[in-house]
Amino acid sequence: MADKMKVLFAAFEATPFIKTGGLGDVAGSLPGALQSDACEVRVILPKLRQIPEKYRSAMEPVAITTVPVGWRRQYCGIETLTLGNVQYYFIDNEFYFGRDAAYGYGDDCERVAFFSKAILESLQFLPDFFPDIIHINDWHTALVPICLHEQYRQIPGYDRIKTVVTIHNLKFQGITGEHALGDILALHENKNARDQLHWGYDAINFLQSALYYSDYITTVSPSYAEEICTPAYGEGLNEIMARKHDRLRGILNGIDTEKFSPKKAVYPFDATDLSGKAKCKAELQKELGLPEKADTPLIVLISRLTDQKGLDLLAGAMGDLVQEDLQLAILGTGDKYYEQLFADYSAAFPDKVVLRCAFDEPLSVRMYAGADLFLMPSLFEPCGLSQMISMGYGTLPIVRETGGLKDSVIPYNKYTGEGTGFGFQNPNAQVLRDTVFTACALYQDDKEAFAKLQQNAMAQDFGWGASAKSYMEVYKAILN
Ligand code: ADP
Secondary structure, rough: OOOOEEEEEEOOOOOOOOOHHHHHHHHHHHHHHHHHOEEEEEEEEEEEOOHHHHHHOOOOEEEEEEEEEEOEEEEEEEEEEEEOOOEEEEOOOOHHHHOOOOOOOOOOHHHHHHHHHHHHHHHHHOOOOOOOOEEEEEEHHHHHHHHHHHHHHHOOOOHEEEEEEEEEOOOOOEEOOOOHHHHOOOOOOOHHHHHHEOOOOEEEEHHHHHHHOOOOEOOOHHHOOOOOOOOOOOOOOOOHHHHHHEEEEEOOOOOOOOOOOOOOOOOOOOOOOOOHHHHHHHHHHHHOOOOOOOOOOOEEEEEOOOOHHHHHHHHHHHHHHHOOOOOOEEEEEOHHHHHHHHHHHHHOOOOOOEOOOHHHHHHHHHHHOOEEEEEOOOOOHHHHHHHOOOOHHEEEEEEEOOOOHHOOOOOOOOOOOOOOOOEEEEOHHHHHHHHHHHHHHHHHHHHHHHHHHHHHHHHHOOOOHHHHHHHHHHHHHHHO
16 A cells, blocks of 8 residues: 555634634544545644643643744744544644733734744654655635745755645635734745745735745635636635636535534434424523524524624624514624624614624533524635534525535525525625525424425535545645
8 A cells, every 4th residue: 555645634723622713613624524534634833822631731842943034043842643534733832822812913924924934844754754745725825835935945854845836715814914924934046936925016925925836726616716716706816716727626614513503502302303493492592582482483693793794794684673673682792893893783673683602612502402593694705614513504605606605505495495604795785684584484483494405404414524535636636
């Protein structure tokens, strides 16, 4: 048998260590799904302060070294931990990673630059693992390909390493002032690197460099792969995307179906018997302080509260929605404007609107299980995991048909009765409102049709099987 392919999967977050969004879910579940006779995957992460103590204390030291950041060298501890079928490495540096939050600091570009270089530096210290491929994710690890090519190639073995970049959200690119070229990257005298990083008048763009320097680009749904080649969704990088089209592939994310399983709900249920779901709903209504009404549709929204998620459409529809017999529960944090807006509706209509301003995974799972409908009217959505998680619980998504939402939700067709949720295309508040009304009417007036959609949704396979195969094809293609 040929040698096992070795892949180092690099991300800034991964469950169960730390998660702030979909990247955490993917980095926490895809590597395990890729593990096989043909492929060995290990994961490398920053040792962020938010990682629970039970994992921190189980980590074992591998090595201590330093990493060049511009004109200085910074401490870099390398630690390891095996969980399930995956071995993880953690890059330790208190100055960069010992913060109260994972992101949101003025020096984030320097923090991720350090991490990218630390990944490359650490390869010299891993006793039994040297990757054929480094699989990077989003802008936080986007400097790996450029640093590999321009600064690390001379080290024996490094010139054979290939790189894949996966884009989970093109909106975030890592753009900073040109001063970082010298001060952080020490690439100011390298014309090639300067050209590939150059952005606008006097800025540099980390993700852009990864598009130029990596061997393959993937993104997290086929529709988003097409959309980002257009000016409307390309965030200024559409021309490069279009040029790289033959090395760009959309692979729909999977979810951890073991973790998000209705069989593990407070009142377990499955597609053949939804009585447990009805109990979950009653419990959830009680927990959220909503009237316990079985016949009133309970809609949930679990999301970062940002404009990307289509919240302006929802804001425009709220006035009409609160006039109807429905309940809307929102779990999320983000822009103060939306937090205040939904808090105001909740204060004015406490029997209909609830806002929980928190990042609370256990509550999110109770909401996925207990709700009837899941609202996700995103303006753009690279993949979206929430709609897949909700379908697994028979909670029908109401989505705007874009990106991964388009690729994972089959919109209800009133003529054929087919569907796994409800969809609309026009980013318009009235269209959103009417789609919500259609879903609520079906829930209240045609229980049989609604139940059929629930069965269809729960029968979908959103595991990693097919997607893991596609990633293997990409790996093989770049190694050949
Ligand atoms: P994105 O990565 O753009 O935030 P995704 O739909 O891909 O969106 O993934 C979001 C993930 O984060 C889902 O697992 C969702 O359940 C979770 N999530 C989002 N907001 C919250 C919250 N406030 N509390 C708990 N989980 C949340």
